[in-house]
Amino acid sequence: MGKLVVINLGEGNLETGCLATIKIGDDRALPSIEIVGKLPPEPEFAKLHKRWHLIYQNLGFYVRALKKKPDINTSIISIDQFRQLSKDLVKSLNCWLNSEDFRVIKEAFLKNLSPSDEIRVIIQVEDIQLRRIPWHLWDIFDYYRYAEVALGELTYDKVKRPVSSIIKDRVGILAVLGNSDGINLEKDRELLEHLPNTKITFLVEPSRLELDRALWDEKGWDILFFSGHSYSQGDGKSGYICINQTDSLIVSELKNAL
Secondary structure (H helix, E strand, O other): OOEEEEEEOOOOEOOOEEEEEEEEEEOOOOOOEEEEEEEOOOHHHHHHHHHHHHHHHHOOOOOOEOOOOOOOOHHHOOHHHHHHHHHHHHHHHHHHHOOHHHHHHHHHHHHHOOOOOOEEEEEEOOOHHHHHOOHHHOHHHHOOOOEEEEEEOOOOOOOOOOHHHHOOOOEEEEEEEOOOOOOOOHHHHHHHHOOOOEEEEEEEOOOHHHHHHHHOOOOOOOEEEEEOOEEEOOOOOOEEEEOOOOOEEEHHHHHHHO
16 A cells, blocks of 8 residues: 655745644555654745746746746846756755754654655645745655655545545546647647556547536546646636636636536
8 A cells, every 4th residue: 555645834934934744654544653843944945946936937948838028037047057056956955854853754754664665745835935846856755766746735625435436447537638839739648548547538628618518527537637738826826727729727616526
């Protein structure tokens, strides 16, 4: 059985620091371990990350986001300089995550998890900047090659799935290929088509009605996949997917159908 690790950073941020709680247990079971630590304030890393994030956007690396005017002049920084800035960011990130007060969280990994474990790691955090930092580059994951990192909300409701939806020969995937203006989604489609033990239904630039009908299909879906243009509001609280050339949906609008 796989393992589940939940790290709750509450409403903390890089300016004030965070109280951190880690819970570890078998996947789909109550945690067997709970340990409390904290992350200290790190305003210099906050400044470095903001600079990196802004340059990353304006250099055009958000290839699947709709274009906008640059907020800064990126002609004064080369790709090599940006790569060095990225290395500095990772180094600064790991210095912060290896701080003395947070060491108990890292030790919880090392003492209770095996490098061969399949691990789901969920970072629960409210602050938008903390949600944007590259958690997958934390050096703890050098030891755990089968760990996957995701972000989670501080509060949530557990959805009880019927047994019939869990025991299946194949995983049902609804793949929505949305607004592809300027990008090639064929590679994404090809990768999906080669997944083993799956049954995939593709919707190419569907209307809102077509998407709603597919989402509410009585057989249900195990995975909703989207590929295409998307964007977020400046505060990061709302994300939008562009399902076709003219229509976009806020992610929360999909909640009732999932």
